Amino acid sequence: MFKYFEPNKIFSITSRAPKYVLFLFIIILSIGLTEALILSPEDYKQGDSVRIMYVHVPAAWITLGIFSSITFLSLIGYIFKIRNFFLISKSLAPSGLVFNIVALVTGSIWGKPTWGTWWAWDARITSMLILALFYIIYLIAWRIYENNEKVFKITTIIAIIGIVNVPIIKYSVDWWNTLHQPASINILSKSSIHISMLFPLLIMTAAFALFSILIFLMKYNTELIKIKNKGLDRL
Amino acid sequence: MINETLLMNGYGLYVWSAFAFTLLSFTTLYVFTKIQYTKEKKKFIAKFGTLNPERAAFAKSQSINKEILSNSSII
Numbered sequence: 001m002f003k004y005f006e007p008n009k010i011f012s013i014t015s016r017a018p019k020y021v022l023f024l025f026i027i028i029l030s031i032g033l034t035e036a037l038i039l040s041p042e043d044y045k046q047g048d049s050v051r052i053m054y055v056h057v058p059a060a061w062i063t064l065g066i067f068s069s070i071t072f073l074s075l076i077g078y079i080f081k082i083r084n085f086f087l088i089s090k091s092l093a094p095s096g097l098v099f100n101i102v103a104l105v106t107g108s109i110w111g112k113p114t115w116g117t118w119w120a121w122d123a124r125i126t127s128m129l130i131l132a133l134f135y136i137i138y139l140i141a142w143r144i145y146e147n148n149e150k151v152f153k154i155t156t157i158i159a160i161i162g163i164v165n166v167p168i169i170k171y172s173v174d175w176w177n178t179l180h181q182p183a184s185i186n187i188l189s190k191s192s193i194h195i196s197m198l199f200p201l202l203i204m205t206a207a208f209a210l211f212s213i214l215i216f217l218m219k220y221n222t223e224l225i226k227i228k229n230k231g232l233d234r235l
Numbered sequence: 236m237i238n239e240t241l242l243m244n245g246y247g248l249y250v251w252s253a254f255a256f257t258l259l260s261f262t263t264l265y266v267f268t269k270i271q272y273t274k275e276k277k278k279f280i281a282k283f284g285t286l287n288p289e290r291a292a293f294a295k296s297q298s299i300n301k302e303i304l305s306n307s308s309i310i
Contacts, residue, residue, distance in 0.1 A: 011299045037254070038240060048243035051250045055257040098264045106253040113249050211261055218268045225275040225303055232282045232294060 007084055007224050014224075018217045025210040032207045035200035043197075050197070052110040058205040060103040060128070062212055064166055066096035067131060070138070071159040078156045086152050089159070090142050091219035095212040097135040104128055115179050123172035124180045127165055134162035279303055 036054035043050035070089045077085030107125065108118045119125070138158045145151035173180045184193040191198065243250050283304065286294060294300050 008297070008299045011302050015302055033254070037250070042244070048246040049249055051243070051246075052253040055253055059257070094264065094268070098260050102257050102260050105256050109249050109253045109256070113246055215264055215268055218265075218272055222268070222272045222275050224299065225272070225279050228300060228303060229275065229279050229282060232279070232286070 007087070007227075011221070011224055014217050015221055018214055018221075021210055021214045021217060025207060025214055028203060028210060029207040032200060032203040035203055040200045041194075041196050046114055049110060049113045052106055053197075054200055054204045056103060056106040056110055057201060058208040059099045059106065061205060062208050063096050063099035063103055063131065063135075064169060066092050066099065066212060067135070067159075067162060068166060070096065071163040074152075074156040074159045078152060083152075086155065087223050088216075088220065089155065091216050091223055092212075093135060093139050093142075094219060095215040097132065097139065098215075099208065099212065100128065100132045100135055104132065111179070120179055122178040122180065123176040124169065124178050127169040127172055130165050131162065131169060134158065134165065138162070276303065 032054070036051055040051070040054070042048045070092055073085040073089045073092075076082065077089070104125070107128075111120065112118050138155055141154050141158055142151060145154060168175075172178060173182050184191060193201070241247050241251075283291065283294065283300075295304070
């Protein structure tokens with residue numbers, strides 16, 4: 001099955017896909033922004049500041065999803081010696097870090113009108129900051145050991161240690177008293193968020209997911225060309 | 236209507252700055268990634284140009300190299 005993931009086979013797809021993904025991203029983002037900024041209602045308690053949720057929450061979801069994917073791919077790649085999985089993980093990391101920063105900064109902006117402070121060392125915020133540090137360490141490791149077999153082992157270890165933090169982020173609001181409210185959206189039980197707010201939230205999540213796919217594809221193509229550049233040197 | 240959307244009952248500054256920061260981050264990441272891609276591609280084309288015909292033909296026999304040369308731009 002893994003042979004289908006070989007770069008030589010999928011480059012013809014990954015090199016053409018970005019323009020279609022970008023087109024789709026712009027359309028979905030336009031719909032999402034219209035819904036989030038104009039059409040969706042204000043919250044009865046938080047007023048219009050609730051609109052920050054439409055960038056803050058999707059960014060947080062995507063960054064957690066990306067880090068989980070990086071860990072899964074690194075682990076499988078390390079066990080089955082699939083170098084391409086490491087290339088995919090490496091290409092996912094920059095957008096993961098940017099989404100993490102967006103979640104932290106927009107959360108901080110949202111915190112000021114809601115809690116009266118830009119920053120608090122509560123469990124959710126602190127664990128999100130730790131995740132950003134793991135992204136940075138992961139990317140630095142790739143920079144330091146770029147041409148070294150060691151990088152696969154080191155980045156896998158970083159990802160495995162970092163993934164411990166992901167359930168902490170998810171359940172921090174249940175385990176500790178934090179400024180954050182408990183989750184409003186549950187897959188297994190009834191969500192407490194109204195459909196008029198859930199719809200723009202899902203549209204914005206789709207737009208952010210498309211953006212992360214776009215950056216991933218561009219970065220993955222760049223990494224493949226880098227490898228081919230080295231291949232030309234050896235000819 | 237426009238004033239309502241801009242001011243958002245006093246929350247406008249917070250809401251608009253959060254959205255602006257997000258879109259600015261996206262644009263920056265996109266531009267940096269695009270620059271990196273273009274740089275690597277230019278390097279590849281330049282290196283390919285220095286190969287002798289025999290080696291160039293061999294390199295071109297790999298489909299991925301042909302793809303890189305044929306796709307002038309990914310976006």
